[in-house]
Structures are given as C-alpha cells and as structure tokens.
Amino acid sequence: MYRFLLSRRWLITLLIALLLIPTTVRLGFWQLHRHEARVDRNELIARSLTDPPVPFDTLSAAPGFAVPKDLTWRTVTASGQYDPAHEFVVRKRTDSSGDKIGYFVVTPLVLADGAGTVLVNRGWVASGNSAIEYPAVPAAPAGQVTLTGRLRADEAAGGSIKDRAGLPDRQFNLISSTQQAKDTGAALLGGYLELTATQPAPADQPELLPEPNHSDIGPHMAYAIQWWLFTALIPVGFVVMARREAKDRRKEAAETEGLAVPVPA
Structure with a gap:
C-alpha cells in the first residue's frame, strides 16, 4: 500500500x-x-559598569588603540583641562529616547598627569536650523575638572556609519582618536570616554548618554x-x-x- x-x-x-x-x-x-x-x-556590561573606576590612561595607549572587548564600557576616570579649541561634533546621532537626530559633542581633555589627551563625548545636542552650521553647544567647563565615564572603542567606518569627506568644519561622522590625532597633531590616547559625571558639576551641559541596556536578552x-x-x-x-x-x-x-x-x- x-x-x-x-x-x-x-x-x-x-x-x-x-x-x-x-x-x-x-x-x-x-x-x-x-x-x-x-x-x-549583558554580563560584560553589568560587570564593567559596577567594577571600581580606574584612570583612563591605565587602560589605553596611543591613538588607534583597539580597546579590548572585555574593557569596553569599563568605568574610568580622568582629570585635566578641556581643550575647546579642538572640540568637534559627530553628526546623525540620536538622543536618549532615540527619536531626535542631533550631534554628539566631543571635547579633548588634556590630562593633568601629562599622559596625553583623551577624547570626551560630553553628550548630545539638538540639530540647529542648518546642517552646515556648527550647532549651539554648551561650553566645556573651564579650569581643572575630574570626569567619570565609560571607556569606548574608536568608531570604525562601516555598517550604518560612513566616513565621508567634505563635511563642514569641525563636523565628523566618527569618533576616532586616529582621525583626530592626524588632524590636530595632539598626543591622543586610543578610544574615548563617554561622560557620565563631572566634578565640579557644570551649570549647563549636553544631554548625557544613558547607560547601555544590559537586561534585555532578546527573542533569540x-x-x-x-x-x-x-x-x-x-x-x-x-x-x-x-x-x-x-x-x-x-x-x-x-x-x-x-x-x-x-x-x-
């Protein structure tokens, strides 16, 4: 049958x-x-955010230093003075809600111990009326400051982020210590600091970036x-x-x- x-x-x-x-x-x-x-x-992020803070320059090296995966999001500290003359913004970035497009404000911090300069992502600001004009940015605090933040690796061109030439002055698509060291000649340390707190606290500052989500395991x-x-x-x-x-x-x-x-x- x-x-x-x-x-x-x-x-x-x-x-x-x-x-x-x-x-x-x-x-x-x-x-x-x-x-x-x-x-x-998620476990890496949770562990990194709760580990005791360490100085940024103890984990980083020369420009372009590839921040190891197990150090990404590690809480770090840095003390020094901002260098507003070499501040720049990073285009096409969203606020904490993910609804609004604007800029990240990145200001170099010259370390007090002379170990070099650290790129600091001070947070998000809204776009202005024109994409070719530098946006309104709260001034970086003057004088000696002590920062706390998250260690992040340099961004690489690829995926949704493209590194295009011909952008307006002091506007970039990437946060890259290699790119900034080449453009400014500064002795930058690799990676950058994603700001979470400043001492003394400024009266006005860009919108700080939220802590990464490390509780959602997804549908996989x-x-x-x-x-x-x-x-x-x-x-x-x-x-x-x-x-x-x-x-x-x-x-x-x-x-x-x-x-x-x-x-x-």
Whole structure:
C-alpha cells in the first residue's frame, strides 16, 4: 500500500524533508549562539559598569588603540583641562529616547598627569536650523575638572556609519582618536570616554548618554526553540501526509472494486 513512496513526487518530497532537517537544526543553533552572545554582552556590561573606576590612561595607549572587548564600557576616570579649541561634533546621532537626530559633542581633555589627551563625548545636542552650521553647544567647563565615564572603542567606518569627506568644519561622522590625532597633531590616547559625571558639576551641559541596556536578552532563545520544534514537525508531517495518501488510495481501491462487482441477473 505504501509503494507510492517510491514515486518521483514522493521521493522529491522525502529529499526536501531530509534537507530541511539539518538546515532547521543549524538555524536553531544559530539563534542559540546569538542568545548566548547577548547574555555574555549583558554580563560584560553589568560587570564593567559596577567594577571600581580606574584612570583612563591605565587602560589605553596611543591613538588607534583597539580597546579590548572585555574593557569596553569599563568605568574610568580622568582629570585635566578641556581643550575647546579642538572640540568637534559627530553628526546623525540620536538622543536618549532615540527619536531626535542631533550631534554628539566631543571635547579633548588634556590630562593633568601629562599622559596625553583623551577624547570626551560630553553628550548630545539638538540639530540647529542648518546642517552646515556648527550647532549651539554648551561650553566645556573651564579650569581643572575630574570626569567619570565609560571607556569606548574608536568608531570604525562601516555598517550604518560612513566616513565621508567634505563635511563642514569641525563636523565628523566618527569618533576616532586616529582621525583626530592626524588632524590636530595632539598626543591622543586610543578610544574615548563617554561622560557620565563631572566634578565640579557644570551649570549647563549636553544631554548625557544613558547607560547601555544590559537586561534585555532578546527573542533569540524563543526563535531557537521554534526552529527545533519545526525540525521535529518535519518527519511528523511527512508521516501524516504518507498515511493520508495511503488512506485515500485504499478508499479509491475499495470504490473501484465495488463498481467492478457484477450485478446478478
């Protein structure tokens, strides 16, 4: 009764099912690995934000220094004086709500211990009336300041961030110590500080950037389970289809036999 499984149509169906099973299994593990990566990232951020602050220059080096992944978001401190002459803004950045487009304000801080200069992302400001004009930016505090912030790696061109030439004066698309060291000649340390607090506190300052979200694990585990459930349904579905086909064939055979029975005279 199941000899129809040797037909071309059913052999093709079986082949597709056999190909789908390892594919959906791999897709499930892909989502599982994404879940694990998200959990690791959240744990790294939570640990970095709660570790005792350390001086910025103990973790960084020359311009272009690649901040290790396990040091990203680490709470750091820095003391010195701002260098407003080399301040710049970074275009196409959103505020804490993610709804408004504006600029990040980045001001170099000359370290008091003479170890070099640190780029400080002081926060977000709204766009002005013209994209080619420098926006209204609260002045950096004068005199000696002590900062606390998060260690961040230089931004690289790629993805949604493009490094384009021909921008207005003191406007950039990236926060890059390499780029700024080349343009200004300053002895910059690699990476930058994302400001969270200033002592003494200024009367006016850009909108500080919020702490990164490290509680959301995303939907990847649910997606992994869905793929594996679909994997289990593939052979079940094939068996159900085959049994239904066999049942229909038996019914057709019985009806054919019934029509073939001779009627007595």
